Amino acid sequence: MSYRVDTNCIQGGYQPKNGEPRILPIYQSTTYKYDSADHLGDLFDLKVDGHMYTRISNPTVAAVEEKISTLEGGVGAMCTSSGQAASLMAIFNITSAGQNFVSLSTIYGGTTNLFAVTMKRMGIEVRFVTPDMTDEEIDALFDENTRLVFGETVANPALTVLDIERYAAIAHRHGVPLIVDNTFATPILCRPFEFGADIVMHSTTKYMDGHASVVGGVIVDSGNFDWAASGKYPELTEPDESYHGVVYTEQFGKAAYITKARVQLMRDFGSTPQPLAMFLLNLGLETLAVRMERHCSNAVKVAKFLESHPQVAWVNYPMLENSDQHALAQKYLPNGCCGVISFGIRGGREAAVRFMDSLKLAAVVVHVADARTSVLHPASTTHRQLTDEQLIATGITPDMIRLSVGIENSEDIIEDLQQAFEQAKA
Ligand SMILES: *Cc1c(COP(=O)(O)O)cnc(C)c1O
Numbered sequence: 001m002s003y004r005v006d007t008n009c010i011q012g013g014y015q016p017k018n019g020e021p022r023i024l025p026i027y028q029s030t031t032y033k034y035d036s037a038d039h040l041g042d043l044f045d046l047k048v049d050g051h052m053y054t055r056i057s058n059p060t061v062a063a064v065e066e067k068i069s070t071l072e073g074g075v076g077a078m079c080t081s082s083g084q085a086a087s088l089m090a091i092f093n094i095t096s097a098g099q100n101f102v103s104l105s106t107i108y109g110g111t112t113n114l115f116a117v118t119m120k121r122m123g124i125e126v127r128f129v130t131p132d133m134t135d136e137e138i139d140a141l142f143d144e145n146t147r148l149v150f151g152e153t154v155a156n157p158a159l160t161v162l163d164i165e166r167y168a169a170i171a172h173r174h175g176v177p178l179i180v181d182n183t184f185a186t187p188i189l190c191r192p193f194e195f196g197a198d199i200v201m202h203s204t205t206k207y208m209d210g211h212a213s214v215v216g217g218v219i220v221d222s223g224n225f226d227w228a229a230s231g232k233y234p235e236l237t238e239p240d241e242s243y244h245g246v247v248y249t250e251q252f253g254k255a256a257y258i259t260k261a262r263v264q265l266m267r268d269f270g271s272t273p274q275p276l277a278m279f280l281l282n283l284g285l286e287t288l289a290v291r292m293e294r295h296c297s298n299a300v301k302v303a304k305f306l307e308s309h310p311q312v313a314w315v316n317y318p319m320l321e322n323s324d325q326h327a328l329a330q331k332y333l334p335n336g337c338c339g340v341i342s343f344g345i346r347g348g349r350e351a352a353v354r355f356m357d358s359l360k361l362a363a364v365v366v367h368v369a370d371a372r373t374s375v376l377h378p379a380s381t382t383h384r385q386l387t388d389e390q391l392i393a394t395g396i397t398p399d400m401i402r403l404s405v406g407i408e409n410s411e412d413i414i415e416d417l418q419q420a421f422e423q424a425k426a
Pocket of ligand 1: 083181206
């Protein structure tokens with residue numbers, strides 16, 4: 001029986017058998033018991049399915065992975081201890097020292113650091129592209145060591161919408177996959193596999209959990225990329241020494257990429273999510289579809305309020321008709337584009353600080369994308385490690401306020417903003 005995405009939020013991943021608990025149990029166990037040493041040996045050799053150690057897999061975690069895989073329309077998923085771990089492993093799974101990859105520059109600041117600084121120390125080079133570059137300019141950045149293309153469906157915090165079909169086409173004509181960070185859109189608003197993306201990752205810390213209680217990440221494999229045909233990925237198509245010569249594409253077929261990520265990278269890096277955290281994530285996922293609907297409808301109302309406010313210099317929200325992202329948003333995000341809006345306040349940095357300090361309902365936090373309305377000044381917080389040049393390449397201006405519209409009553413949110421604008425007047 002196949003259900004629609006909002007039904008799968010609730011019903012996906014865990015189907016109890018006769019007499020079993022109705023709610024996903026928390027298997028708070030690091031260890032699993034076997035009747036024979038042989039069976040355990042087969043598990044180690046990846047000859048049979050099953051759990052052997054919670055660093056690699058666990059039944060609670062597996063149920064959440066199956067749910068998210070179903071929501072995205074993938075062949076398999078792997079949850080990680082954070083979104084950062086998911087970004088690192090999604091890329092490192094198919095990239096080694098001496099190789100490079102192409103990434104949109106309009107991405108999360110933490111990802112920019114990971115790519116430009118930390119991965120550089122691993123011998124992996126990122127080549128940033130901006131959304132205004134032509135195909136020819138992007139093509140020129142590829143060489144025989146380029147392994148993938150990376151971008152965010154809705155960029156945090158630039159709110160640019162990724163032209164998924166375009167970047168998938170560019171990636172595919174160079175024989176490499178497109179990896180998409182779908183954190184802000186969630187599979188409720190966009191399923192990048194439907195537009196040609198090959199791998200999707202998320203920070204589940206944001207809307208998927210939705211309650212700001214658990215840090216986590218996930219990687220989902222579409223199963224669509226043909227690693228063997230590409231010929232560029234010996235780590236998937238040639239024997240893995242650490243498993244007595246397993247060839248992932250031969251033994252695991254469409255799930256080669258995600259299986260390798262688990263049995264090799266998760267085994268070696270150990271960025272494992274905890275079963276209790278995944279239980280909480282699952283509670284968040286159950287209401288994801290209804291929450292996203294409310295985030296989106298509230299955000300449209302707030303964006304229109306901001307647009308008409310005399311103290312607002314500019315508003316960036318892709319659903320606004322005069323947004324330069326509107327056409328892309330209509331194509332990729334027909335039902336809404338998330339609850340995050342950015343805007344510039346007149347009066348510069350001082351006005352921004354007075355405005356933020358005067359908010360009562362909207363809290364100043366580092367987090368975004370949960371049930372509570374919150375607000376942040378990226379230039380002085382999340383993105384403060386970036387140079388001015390990097391800041392602008394990431395799509396951030398010094399006067400930018402990032403507003404994460406929650407699921408409260410929209411009139412209360414707007415009244416709070418209104419009184420803070422009054423206080424912000426010099
Ligand atoms: C927050 C975020 C990350 C990093 O995730 P963590 O769970 O904080 O490690 C990655 N990508 C995007 C788009 C994010 O918003």
